[in-house]
Amino acid sequence: MGAGFAATDRFLAEVKENRLRPGYVLAGDEIFLYERCRQAVIRAFVPAEMRDFCLSDLDLAEVSIFEVLDRARTSSLMAPFQVFFVRGLKGLYTRGSKKDEFAAIEDYFRAPNPQSLVLFIADHLRIPSDPRRMDMEDKTRYDRIRETLGDWCGVIELARVDEADAFKWIVAESERAGVRFEQDAARELADALGADMMLIASEWNKLVLFAGEKKQVTLGDVETMVLAAKQRSLYELTDAISQRDTARALKLLHGLLNASDGGEDSAIGHLYMLARTFRQMLVILEKRVRDSRTIWQALWQGFRMPPFAAEDLIRQARRYKSSREITRALRLIARADLELRSQPPDKALVLERLVFDLTREPRAGAADGSLQYAMEL
Template identity: 80%
Template sequence: MGAGFASTERFLNEVRGNALRPGYVLAGDEIFLYERCRRAVLEALVPQELRDFCLSDLDLAETNIFEALDRARTPSLMAPFQVLFVRNLKTLYTRGAKKEEFAAIDAYFRSPNPQALVLFVADHIRIPSDPRRMDMEDKNRYERIRETLGEWCGVVELARVDEADALRWITSEAKRQEVQFDADAARELTDALGADMMLIASEFEKLLLYTGAKRHVTLGDVETMVLAAKQRSLYELTDAISAKDKARALALLHGLLNASDGGEDSAIGHLYMLARTFRQMLVILEKNVRDSRAIWQALWQGFRMPPFAADDLIRQARRYKSRRELTRALRLIAKADLELRSQPADKRLVLERLVQELASEPKAGQPGEASQQYAMEL
């Protein structure tokens, strides 16, 4: 397996073997691997009936590091163990040296609470499937984290997955679930979805349901199911959004939600794909890409769409007249992401409101540069 899967597997083995360090940094923006790590931690350390007492999801944009460490240090009266996910780690590396903050981190990890696990989420870093090709800015960010937190925390690389690793995952998962998955079927699934693990995992489960008791997935099954997925894919939704067709956009959103389980992972997965697609359109617009031949030079490996969507996405991107329109969309998606992660009563309503806003003409008064930058970093 590649860097991301290998690093994740080491972490999962430490979780299963109860050989955890007091802290970890989950570095990278591959959401499939992040969710895999999170689920393993919750299953091993956070009983469902105690979740309200022993699980904390903190955001350093809202809670400072001193408060987060105090919570980790203080034993819970209601639960034997505490797990803290600390998001927005990038705030520790902006606006000043943060000497007091890092001194507090050092002090905590010199004498950590043995009944607590602190997981820092560094999803502002992009790690490609081949780490040697990491962008210089991301490389500098990553090295700063290793220099400041690496002494105390394990670093789990959530690197992007390449097609070879995606194929190995399909084979391994099929074996684990005792399903025969033909090699040409696995290749077609990977090719059609561009090694996007969120989509591959979702379509894999649908294929198992589709094939039912026969427990055998063929090329024909994949062609049937993936074509159906294409017709109701997020690219159809973004086409309606870019055309400002609210009625069609909402109908397509409902189709996507009805085709999935509608749970938290599904909602966040749809939002992740929306953000990814609008970022792709932003690059296409900024680099003035006009045909599918040029798109593979403009978009780097691991950030490309499936081949069938290239022409459609170029056409959609060119409907936007400026970078500002697309950064507005990314800002709206970022706002919805924060709302979803705060456990709203109705996740469907959050997504419906987002799609309506995305498919509407922007109101008077544009976002400032800071808001645009935040949206770009989503």
């Protein structure tokens, strides 16, 4: 498979064989590959009964790197091993040279705590399936990370997956599951969902369950189950949000949760798709896309919506007065994402509160620092 899968496969092998370095940078915004790495680490080093003692999700927007390293340096009395997922890495590369911060990082990794694993999440980078096509700004940021952290941490590229690799993944996973997934069906699934691996993995799982004892998925199965109601429900939700229709948006949200096999446990997946859709609207608004003929030039491969949604999404984007309103929405979604990952007692309540915030008119003149977070999801 391609670069993204190859990099994560190497990391998964290191996790399985317990050959880990004391720190890693997970570089890129491909959330499917990130979750693959995260879950492998949790399965290997975070027993369910000790999760509260040995797993920490931190954000450099809220805590300093000095506090993160101090916690990593201090062994836990309750757990034999600690794992730290550290978001907000972008903050280390803005507003000044951060000499003291990088000196502290170097000092820690010269003599790291062998009972701690630190994973920095650089999800402000977008790494395309062909890294040679990386945006110059992203390339500069990525080179800076490798120059400052590459000597101490393993760097895992979470590059976008192209349709060919998505097709190979569907075939390989089907073989492992003992299911015959027709090649035309696999191609249709990869093409229809734009090589979006989070969506593909979710729909693949439903198709395999639907196949049941017949152990076969056909093109007709894909056309019947994937290309219709599920995606349209999401765009109906964003349509209600863009019209600030709270009652309708809540009704559609509950419909999505009830229709999901995982119930409220599918909340992170829904939140991911909501963030993706608002990011698409942000690009549409900033590039002044007016019709579906030009939308494919504005949105890159792997970041496109299904054809049936193009006109709807353009119309929804134009309901917002400025890109600032959409970046405010993205910041609200980012906050909800952090809350969901902290294992709240009621995930559905987190999403309901998010819908209330998204459909509420922003207060005039209110301070909004969302711009710096908008594209980090």
